[in-house]
Amino acid sequence: MIRVQIRDLIGKPGTLREQAISHTLESDLGTDVIAVRSGDPLEIELRLESVHEGILATAEVSAIAKGECSRCLEQVEFEVEADFQELYHYQPEGEDDLPVELDAIELEQPLIDAVVLSLPIKPLCSESCGGICAGCGERLEEDEAHDHQGPVDPRFDALKDFGS
Ligand SMILES: [Zn+2]
Ligand SMILES: [Zn+2]
Numbered sequence: 376m377i378r379v380q381i382r383d384l385i386g387k388p389g390t391l392r393e394q395a396i397s398h399t400l401e402s403d404l405g406t407d408v409i410a411v412r413s414g415d416p417l418e419i420e421l422r423l424e425s426v427h428e429g430i431l432a433t434a435e436v437s438a439i440a441k442g443e444c445s446r447c448l449e450q451v452e453f454e455v456e457a458d459f460q461e462l463y464h465y466q467p468e469g470e471d472d473l474p475v476e477l478d479a480i481e482l483e484q485p486l487i488d489a490v491v492l493s494l495p496i497k498p499l500c501s502e503s504c505g506g507i508c509a510g511c512g513e514r515l516e517e518d519e520a521h522d523h524q525g526p527v528d529p530r531f532d533a534l535k536d537f538g539s
């Protein structure tokens with residue numbers, strides 16, 4: 376629940392108010408692989424405008440999402456930047472119309488939708504992440520030569536000779 380009081384805006388078309396909200400999540404917000412975690416803050420820059428039909432809410436949301444790389448399973452963090460604009464109706468005409476509830480509006484659902492849409496479907500620690508070696512489980516990032524059947528590095532031969 377992220378309820379915002381809008382009593383001062385009701386029935387005053389043209390009136391504008393800006394408000395910053397810091398909301399602490401009570402449960403994870405995201406997908407199985409990446410989410411803004413419960414206990415972490417969502418920073419919301421909210422612009423509320425009174426219009427004839429209701430209240431127009433424009434929000435910019437920022438947060439840190441945490442999850443794991445879908446290739447190598449390293450922990451990753453992303454800065455989330457999401458935004459949405461919704462009209463809250465005094466007289467909603469269908470299920471898709473968000474209502475003004477007496478003297479407040481509820482931001483939670485459009486905010487969840489906007490944040491989830493902004494998250495990567497397959498998070499990566501880096502674009503070049505090579506995943507994990509199926510043979511030894513080592514991360515392959517920046518080690519494209521990693522190969523168990525390949526020729527032994529000639530530098531090791533030189534060391535062997537040096538020791539004998
Ligand atoms: Zn990775
Ligand atoms: Zn390996």
